[in-house]
Amino acid sequence: MLKVFICGGSGYTGGELLRILAGHRYTEVVGVTSEKSAGKHVNELFPAFFIYKDLKFESLDIEKIKNKADIYFLALPHGKSQEIVFKLLQNNKKIIDLSADFRLKDASQYEAWYKTQHLFPEIIKEAVYGIPELYKEQIKSARLVANPGCYPTSIILPLYPFLKEDIIDPETIVADSKSGASGAGRKVEISLSYCEVNEDFRAYNVAKHRHTPEIEQELSRVAGKPLKIDFITHLLPLNRGILSTIYAKLKKTIKTEEAIEILKRFYENEPFIKILQEGKFPNIKDVKGTNYCFIGAQVNQRTSRLILISTIDNLVKGASGQAVQNMNIIAGFDETEGLQSIALFP
Amino acid sequence: MLKVFICGGSGYTGGELLRILAGHRYTEVVGVTSEKSAGKHVNELFPAFFIYKDLKFESLDIEKIKNKADIYFLALPHGKSQEIVFKLLQNNKKIIDLSADFRLKDASQYEAWYKTQHLFPEIIKEAVYGIPELYKEQIKSARLVANPGCYPTSIILPLYPFLKEDIIDPETIVADSKSGASGAGRKVEISLSYCEVNEDFRAYNVAKHRHTPEIEQELSRVAGKPLKIDFITHLLPLNRGILSTIYAKLKKTIKTEEAIEILKRFYENEPFIKILQEGKFPNIKDVKGTNYCFIGAQVNQRTSRLILISTIDNLVKGASGQAVQNMNIIAGFDETEGLQSIALFP
């Protein structure tokens, strides 16, 4: 049994790690931290997770926890992971960091978008950006995985093959994303109260969402040159799920079926990527609670644009599921262990 | 591997059987019928269930299917199961019938409430009413299980111990139940359209819901004399889940903690019944997608009434999950096989 420790277990992504790991056959959760809920049983905060009878939240004390486990998931607020990562690496532990602290290769970008100083820029170098479909080999031997943001996962996966094959114009990308309310975290804010999200829909962080540099970093890398995108995020009145609608001008004339073929070929061995057939487009319901990413494609011949539509569950493939997928790869387990469940319908 | 066949697989309960059995290690779904969708692949109707790649819906032809499997789930409309049950029993097959056709021991009650003639009253006798927590021994050797209705499951489970111990007055029971929209089935009706259920809440079938006689049958049996209840059903603007609030006058003065103790004692060995501690009451979210029934109790000393609140997922413990639990008991599998998953949060 692999010993697993969760730093920051009382939020939605921490809770989702607990839920997923409850169904994982080869891991044991040996500890979980929460500053606010230290001393409480896990099932006081999460009555649905009654199977964790004897697990209590504890305060994060690096000296106490640093020898308890083989692998550490950090589901901490941005900025809080930096030092924990540093100390766990010193202690030779494996880490999957769900925060943004080690995602951006350029520390100045991190500081510009997150308004936080980066204390360990040298560690950034060794961090692997944790989209397993793109970096599986590096993840196998990584000590530190920077688990991607939810929106970036939904945008990078569909666009990657088309930039790689130089089919779209990198200057023309628009990503219009919509996320369920759990994406904001387990926050107490009037704008996230039931009455003010229900029957509403709105854009937020217009043209300044922090996931922008992360998306541009990965897309620029595959495009072979710096690119900038328009990326607008919206809040959906539902709990889980992201749908991204992505637009880009074609550099060559291709048909819809060719676009689909490019996606299928690129992801043919990937268990969590489902490319839909021509005329079908993904919806959020079919991926909710799962680690799958569904992708549909359409060429608009009238405008010479490629339209890509992708869906993921923001808390699973967009966070904790992808984290477990990364752990499976590091530990040498089957990549799908603990992640095979399919969506409830309806 | 146990060979399983599903008659009526295109509705919500049929789909839910497919979903649950996809995670069951010792069964194989060898066939599934649908009159409307005969010829289509399962994943055309249920894109989320893409793992059933090669399974197609077929028309229900008893001669063709009667030797295909070891056990048959019937998720057919009321009235349609009667003859299929008769023929499968002749062929010595095990059957779990999710319709109401064999639930009522008194065929005249069936005919009065369902406005349908019962052609095989003699078969009713051998049918076991499939609440495993009450009839486990009989289910083990049953050829035919009449799988209970969703509302009855949520009402009988909490009340049973109190009637057994003669603590409440059987003449005073009021059950006020609320169900998510999937309880109505995968029907095309304007009153079930999104716009007309969303942001609404309403009672329906007031004082004439067909689940009434089934509840009264089981409660009368344990009370040792005929009783009648008031049972009102309401439609919640959510997909899955039932919450029943149940009221009854106490015959003896007991405290809330004693009421909870009675429940805990009665269900102590039952893996799917969770009795909440004093002051806690169940919500729908914590059981959604699971086979659990959560029960909370409160004595109102001011009025000498016992208040019981229970929640289940109408499609799981209220239908297909309970059916799989019954199958596990019949087949000698662990009772929880395929049913261990806990609820998504949030």
Next chain:
Amino acid sequence: MLKVFICGGSGYTGGELLRILAGHRYTEVVGVTSEKSAGKHVNELFPAFFIYKDLKFESLDIEKIKNKADIYFLALPHGKSQEIVFKLLQNNKKIIDLSADFRLKDASQYEAWYKTQHLFPEIIKEAVYGIPELYKEQIKSARLVANPGCYPTSIILPLYPFLKEDIIDPETIVADSKSGASGAGRKVEISLSYCEVNEDFRAYNVAKHRHTPEIEQELSRVAGKPLKIDFITHLLPLNRGILSTIYAKLKKTIKTEEAIEILKRFYENEPFIKILQEGKFPNIKDVKGTNYCFIGAQVNQRTSRLILISTIDNLVKGASGQAVQNMNIIAGFDETEGLQSIALFP
């Protein structure tokens, strides 16, 4: 133009007063208070109410406001109205208090349920309990109206005629109520966050909701003797609306049509009470945003119980609409002024 002042205008009931008064032809809102938002324009908090261009929230300073208006609405937290009422009465102003501070005739009941001392028990005597359908004459000349709670309005209105005519047994009343999330007020609480109310349903304050004594006071009065009821409240995943399902044993055998006739006769001149015909029951959608109370009735002959189902919008007939109705009566306006709008569909 009647000058109107709102104390406590930044919550949902305060906002609803602003919304309703925006469409009232004979009033002018001359001021509105909010401690947290003092200094802000009304439309900063309520962008939909852009018509209040020049109105700013101010801090509640009784000396500054006591001469500004003819009538004062108090939408303050329980306990906070007491002193304001005292001072405004000294200043000979008319007051409609939306809090519970002056609803209970017995100050010891207030103190027992609200855990707050009552400093002005002598003022309670002159307060009129503001259900206009029951106390219209007293309201006409009242200086202080204690505007009823939302749940009590939905329960007292349907039961009143049957207790008055001695048709039901007062010892057997069960009121099972369900409310939308705005009933909790504009509060910042994790249990009221979108993700934790959406797709959920739960009971709360089981057997100890503070509206209980208010309901019992009014029902006892009409029954002519003290009665106690079971009253359980539940949280619906929708914004606005209450549906109460009410059960009571009949003392005489009556038919459903007679029950409906009793309601129709009692409320025949009341513009806001709609009694539905036999076989029809009210839903929340049809009263949302309106000041109407819809009532349906059913006699269950099998159990000799009367079942009453009522719906109101908790913020309108359950709070601010009823308050404006009371103001109209006091001021001698048409009772329906500003309150004629019908519900959106869908």
Next chain:
Amino acid sequence: MLKVFICGGSGYTGGELLRILAGHRYTEVVGVTSEKSAGKHVNELFPAFFIYKDLKFESLDIEKIKNKADIYFLALPHGKSQEIVFKLLQNNKKIIDLSADFRLKDASQYEAWYKTQHLFPEIIKEAVYGIPELYKEQIKSARLVANPGCYPTSIILPLYPFLKEDIIDPETIVADSKSGASGAGRKVEISLSYCEVNEDFRAYNVAKHRHTPEIEQELSRVAGKPLKIDFITHLLPLNRGILSTIYAKLKKTIKTEEAIEILKRFYENEPFIKILQEGKFPNIKDVKGTNYCFIGAQVNQRTSRLILISTIDNLVKGASGQAVQNMNIIAGFDETEGLQSIALFP
């Protein structure tokens, strides 16, 4: 009193006309048709509209109705308006047609997108495209107003001033629109059932929505040359409202505040257009049930794109409210008569 007749009154737009006209002081609804519900009272279909006590649906018989009213609203399926318009014009009546039949100036476009022959292309010429903010003078004297589609209203209004002032590149427009479920009409379809829209979000009619040519026609006209756009529509899990997020490359460098200034100047005398200040963006809640269009703007300096976000209620400003606004202009009433209500909050 202006006599008004509604052809096609049992759907959501027909119902919305009834709701709005119930609050209009200078009109009387003299008749309403429905083929399916002929003979029924209006309030049988719409219990919330109980004030139409004596109005019954009738079958559409042009001979019977053609002299009954001064102005006719046609809320009929596409294709069904053509002949009714022809006959009413012969009879010298004013018509506001809510279908697409007379929106497209080029009949071949109509036939290509709607797969329906156009029998009266000569009438198209005199039809005025009914966005009052753009065509008020023509509407005043129009006999036939072609009331715009919901999506086009939400897209043309924000883009128009920027194309007029030649600030954006017409080749680069992407409109990503999201609509509530009432936009699909009062249809009985499994894909519009509650369970299958709730907690879901999906794109539909990808790159082939019928509102495309209507948007392109109006934008091309103001741009002074033909343009094509990418326009993708999505289904939101809420009842009412459209939010459109619109992207276009700037031809000149402008700041956000200049973009806002352009909008404010263009719409400064328009009572139903609200331009939000810098940093604010519209949400659906604030326009629900109202005839307002809220618009926010942002220049993304990083990409030189203008981002426009607009919201309307698809049934009001997107259909029946705009139709009444057009009627008010034709009849010489105040443009806002019957349309002054502001949104419920929450």
